[in-house]
Amino acid sequence: MSADIVKDIENKKIDLENALKIVEDLKEVSALKIEYLKKYVKFLYSELKNVSVEEKKTLGKVINDFKNFAEEKIKEVESKYKQEKSASKYDVTIFKDNIKLGSMHPLTKLYKKIEKVFVGMGFSVVQGPEIEIDKYNFEKLNLPPHHPARDMQDTFYISAPNVLLRSHTSSVQIRTMEKSKPPIQIIYHGTVYRVDDIDPQHTPMFYQIEGLMVAEKISFANLKAVLIKFLKEVFGEETGVRFRPSYYPYTEPSAAVDMSCTKCGGKGCKTCRNTGWITVLGSGMVHPNVLEGVGYDSKKYTGLAFGLGLNRLALAYYNLDEIRKLYENDISLWQQI
């Protein structure tokens, strides 16, 4: 009885070897696996019950040998096909010519350019939180509670009256001055928030870049030099710059800075409302109250400060007409600029 089985096993070995020679893919290999390793081996173990105790020993060894033999052979073929399969799926040498590469957002790109100009003049870059408290956003900037100039910045409150979304990045200047001693020469930037309906020229969230320089003997001449240099570096040597008297509670005197219209070069067009000038910066000499508020001696130290809306500047720089366009992320527009 056991002799028949041994013979059958020998035949099966040959069958398996032949079958493995003609299989074409992994699917067929796994079919063989089921047939030989599962069904047939199961059958053999069941036959084992029908033989005598002595025969069991020898037959058991034969069955185990067959099992090992079959496993090895099948694995060999299987790994061959597996290798082939992975190689065909990923052809790393293929060339695809319509891949769209991402790049920096135009606002980031312009910011980087501006940052480079200021860093070149010796400014270092600092940051501050977007959720602010009244003290840093208003009070220490010479804007006590109930000051009418607070109307200029309609603010979002997280919990009125103290916790708010910063309405300008100027809060960073106070935070930095509180932590360090003059001389200070920093720029800081980020998103700011003001209650405003979305229209071509306004969005409730926008970007600001501001700068501050505090040391002994800083004068308005320094302010002019820094800003003229900045505008000429970014917009070209031929850019005209003018300073107009203005008002910010945290600077005295304050100046609005205009540059010649980028679209018409100063002749007058729709963008500059026929004036030839576009207002791009607010600036001034740091108010003594602000310096005293952070513990600086305002008799010894003076400072200059300036701020700009990156979105507005981007319109001029990329010759766009609507601030909204900067957020729509229209790829075809980005490719043009």
Add this chain to the structure above:
Amino acid sequence: MFKFSLNWLRDYFEEDIKYDEIMDKLKLQGFEFGGKKEFDGDVVTEIEVKANRPDMLYHMGIARELKAFDGEKIPEITHENSAVNNENFPVKINVNKEVCKRYCALKISGVNLKIPTPEYIIKRLNVLEINSVNAVVDIGNYVMLDMGQPIHSYDFDKISGNKLTIDKSEKDSKITTFIGDEAEVKKGDIVISDDEGIKCVAGVIGTQGAAVTEITKDIILEAANFDEISVRLTSRRLKISTPSSFRFERGVNINSTLDVLLKCANMITKICGGKIEANVFDFYPEKK
């Protein structure tokens, strides 16, 4: 924001002024402008006034800015003089100096309010979008737009107890403004009251209680300098913003209060008749 009339500005210049020339000067001073409108022979321009320039919220101030550009001065405010005598003023006035830095008042007897407001005043108020009420109120508004000092008037006969108190309100109470709206005054708002109740929310709006009407004979004319923050808080809370509260919030020239009051009184007596009573009230404890 303040709208000014070109023709009104011309009052301050002997020679004719050209619109483009004055605009150039103002622009060079850093001012920005909103819309511009033309009315028969006049040009009305909206000027953006930042919080530090309340002196640009009236025509004399704009004229002063223009003259200063050429190194000239505007003429001083001229009026008939009257002696100050707080003790003998016909109304007993108590002022809390925390909420009011200067308080001037005078009495005009025998005005005739049936006389209509002169045409030129109505025309000037209309181009600046201010409605005509009656001669005394119109002249008050005219003076405010001309010289920046808000003016308020009371019907003398409606002041009960011959007493006015300028102080924070001690309790909540309902008022009816002179245009007929209901409003709720809260404890702490600055008010002007007599024995009967609130006659005026200081610097913001008058009530019907003491309003000057067609049958008014005697008036008390008031020019004051209320505390900026108090006016602002009261105006915010009541959600009432008037040309007067807008100016007080930003600051009114404390040294012209009496001059403007007397000038205004002169105009009223000239137009509506009546006589300025001899004693003028002037509370000004901390001179600046």
